[in-house]
Amino acid sequence: MAQAARRGRPAGVDGEQTRRRIMAAATEHVAEVGYGNATMKSIAERAGLTSAAIYRYFPTKQELVGVIFDELVQVIMGRLDRATQVPGTLQERFVALLEESLACTRDHPMAARLGEAVHLESARIPEFQAAVDGRLRTEEKMYTRLVDDAIRRGELPADADRQAIADMLTSLIWGLTRLGATVPRARHAAAIRQVEGLLASGSLLPRSG
Known part of the structure; x- marks a missing residue:
């Protein structure tokens, strides 16, 4: 089965829920690899979002x-x-x-x-x-x-x-x-x-x- 494509801002999902998912993914990622090694791309992948989507919520x-x-x-x-x-x-x-x-x-x-x-x-x-x-x-x-x-x-x-x-x-x-x-x-x-x-x-x- 092909892997589901990562989404932008998910349809029908409240913006605050998406924001929380990003924060949860970032918390896990930074805790695992450290701040310097953490990337927004990896956080987006962990959250199941596109990089463009994550930057709409957090610019940096x-x-x-x-x-x-x-x-x-x-x-x-x-x-x-x-x-x-x-x-x-x-x-x-x-x-x-x-x-x-x-x-x-x-x-x-x-x-x-x-x-x-x-x-x-x-x-x-x-x-x-x-x-x-x-x-x-x-x-x-x-x-x-x-x-x-x-x-x-x-x-x-x-x-x-x-x-x-x-x-x-x-x-x-x-x-x-x-x-x-x-x-x-x-x-x-x-x-x-x-x-x-x-x-x-x-x-x-x-x-x-």
Whole structure:
């Protein structure tokens, strides 16, 4: 049977569905081969579209990957932020965040690897650098809020170095995220469980009193 020809803008298919198919194909392709090796032609083939069709939605590869990264950051950071809104101690809230990060990994299995590809290119693409910096600022704000809440409740010493603790939490998450981009899911989950164990033992955070 002859292979079906790739389509332009598919008849009867909503434009947003086509856009989403392009983004899904690009996410998989860039995660697999890296940003530099990814091509719009290959993305179009994976999406079952012509190259001309994909350019109607995204004029450049940079714009396409930038849109995907921004959306993933917004979705995942929103989920992590909501996870930290649960009542409880700093330890309990950070564990909730870690658990939600595992759920995000399951729901968006290519996100970490695509994020790694964007980070690698951020030194030469200012728009990517701005997106990476924006994610970092969002995370710092979230972790600083957790630390400040813990200080107000007396869980942490009043003179605790809030910036250092927030930076430590940020570094843990960024390290775990990078690990998730490079190792099997079970190994990533095991590392998260180790961090949760250290939190439970009180080894990671300064104690009040």
